[in-house]
Amino acid sequence: MNLFADFETRIKNALETLEIVKEKRSALDFGRIIVEPPRDASHGDAATNAAMVLSKPLAVNPRALAEIICDKLKEDEDISEVSVAGPGFINIRLSTTYWQRLLSAVIAEGTDFGRSVLGSGRKVNVEYVSANPTGPMHVGHCRGAVVGDALANLLQFAGYEVAKEYYINDAGAQIDVLARSVFLRYREALGEDIGEIPAGLYPGDYLVPVGKALAEEYGVRLHNMPEEQWLLIVKDKAIDAMMAMIREDLAELNVHHDIFFSERTLHANGAAAIRTAINDLTFKGHVYRGTLPPPKGQLPEDWEDREQTLFRSTEVGDDIDRPLMKSDGSYTYFAADVAYFKDKFDRGYDEMIYVLGADHGGYVKRLEAVARAVSGGKTKLTVLLCQLVKLYRDGEPVKMSKRSGDFVTLRDVVEEVGRDSVRFMMLYRKNSEPLDFDFAKVTEQSKDNPVFYVQYAHARCMSVFRQAKEAFPDLDFDGLDLSAAVKGMIEDPAELQLVAKLAEYPRVIEGAAQSQEPHRVAFYLYDLASSFHAHWNKGKDQPELRFVNDKNRELSIARLGLVRAVASVLKSGLTITGTDAPVEMR
Structure with a gap:
């Protein structure tokens, strides 16, 4: 039950009955009419811009039109008061019985309250993390992992069909470096003194177990093979080992992908997938032979003024045309990006979302150009950059390094502060803004620690039910119809304010999904928790507001319904963020 969508429909229906509207209905755009919470909660429960939107085409003063609309809305029994504000905004106050019915609906829907059909089953592919399989996940991958995972959860909740995808960069020079690094550890496992790790190879101790596993499986056989033979074997073993490690690291963060797509499949069979993608672009007129201007600034040593096979990407929104083939006839990394997008497009996705690090800002326009060229503008592509x-730690920069070599691992952070703290705090700022993560702050038990504050609110909700059981030992919770119990009982203004905060949740979900901003859910949860804690504290000074009153069984049961609604919405939102909803906290 979406309060704002409900009253948007009611207001539009009311407008259809007005004679002044009927006369010019074909010239009016109802799509611009919105209903939203007023900026100042003291002005009412909902506000609409209907008069402001329609006044010009109707040639009526907006305040005068607002008065006409108000007179019509007063006929709605669920509206207790309606007034005109400013140049023509309409503020609406809702009746207590409406709030009670809405609360009843929240209780009945449980954790499905707020679930939307906004997506209408549109197929969306969210690709995130996609780190090179050359070592454990580091803290730089953490934010993109959380943002991508929470966004996918949010879109699913909003009615989209979502696939969570990881692109394995298992082709290219970095994989050769990985294989040679592992081979060095293999020689070490055979008893050879390898000395200091040479520059250019991966130095982390995480490769030691991989080398030992190769020694146990192959003995000295790899050592006796020519490089072109052992390199292929070690590549496969190293990639498998690294991906197993990455999956474990991500699981520690409660991140699980549906699809792991290997870049090497694009290069298989003579790079058939890449060749097909380029042929497709050629057929559509997006490929030509030509030269590129020299890059700005100092020329790279390997730059050549030569004719190349180019993607005419400037015609589809890019800054420069992009090379698809190198001078030696091999395909560029960008050519693989084209083939990868085409593979997704052929799999039938309506929208592709890439969650990348801020250092990939230069990829945005070229990827958008690929989407336009390959799909003919049918498929939307969005790139989200994580700063x-x-x-x-207590305001001082942290440097942690264990087996990684020279960076802070994701697992280091999760093991120190816990999965939930990491996930929630990674969402507690918009992804496009830098994030300061303080180990001390995210573990303290206070209002200043958002994840604690929200989880504590859910635990407090659960404690109310334990209190009720103590006050009424014979109470059969399984047999209670809490959605019916709240009608006619929940009417205190402080309680209704809490219901109003719950009513915002469906709107928050749809707004966050449309803008692809999962941090909005985390912000809302904090606000809801704050409202609940504030109401809890009022009960300390005003016993009549306490959720459980052993002198009034019927009212206590009704208030259990309110608590159940708060707990359900908190749990729903926490599930979207990928964090737990604890039943108690000590």
Whole structure:
């Protein structure tokens, strides 16, 4: 039950009955009419711009039109008061019985309250993390992992059909470096003194177990093979080992992908997938032979003024045309990006979302150009960039390094502060803004720690039910119809304010899904928790507001319904963020 969608429909229906509207209905755009919470809660429960939107085409003063609309809305029994504000905004106050019915609906829908059909089953592919399989996940991957995972959860809740995808960069020079690094550890496992790890190879101790596993499986056989033979074997073993490690790291963060797509499949069979993608672009007129101007600034040593096979990407929104083939006839990395997008497009996705680090800002226009060219504008592509995370402890920068070599691992952070703290705090700022992560702040038990504050609110909700059981030992919770119990009982203004905060949830979900901003859910949860804690504290000074009153069984049961509604919405939102809803906290 979406309060704002409900009253948007009611207001439009009321407008259809007005004679002044009937006369010019074909010239009016009802699509611009919105209903939203007023900026100042003291002005009412909902506000609409209907008079402001329609006044010009109707040639009527907006305040005068607002008065006409108000007179019509007063006929709605669920509206207790309606008034005109400013140049023509309409503020609406709702009746207590409406709030009670809405609360009843929240209780009945449980954790499905707020679930939307906004997506209408549209197929969306969210690709995130996609780190090179050359080592454990580091803290730089953490934010993108959480943002991508929470966004996918949010879109699913909003009615989209979502696939969570990881693109394995298992082709290219970095994989050769990985294989040679592992081979060095293999020689070490055979008893050879390898000395200091040479520059250019991966130094982390995380490769030691991989080398030992190769020694146990192959003995000295790999050592006796020529490089072109052992390199292929070690590549496969190293990639498998790294991806197993990455999956474990992501699982620690409660991140699980549906699809792991290997870049090497694009290069298989003579790079058939890449060749097909380029042929497709050629057929559509997006490929030509030509030269590129020299890059700005100092020329790279390997730059050549030569004719190349180019993607005519400037015609579909890019800054420059992009090379698809190198001078030696091999395909560029960008050519693989084209083939990868085409593969997704052929799989039938209506929209592709890439969650990338801020250092990939230069990829945005070229990927958008690929989407336009390959899909003919049918498929939407969005790139979300995640800014850097800086680690602190009590305000001081943190440097942690264990087996990784020279970076802070994701697992280091999760093991120190816990999965929930990491996930929630990674969402507690918009992804496009830098994030300071303080180990001390995210573990303290206070209002200043958002994840604690929200989870504590859910635990408090659960404690109310334990209190009720103590006050009424014979109470059969399984047999209670809490959705019916609240009608006619929940009417205190402080309680209705809490119901009003719950009523915002469906709107928050749809707004967050449309803008692809999962941080909005985290912000809302904090606000809801704050409202609940504030109401709890009022009960300390005003016993008549306490959720459980052993002298009034009927009212206590009704208030259990209110608590159940708060707990359900908190749990729903926490599930979207990928964090737990604890039943108690000590």
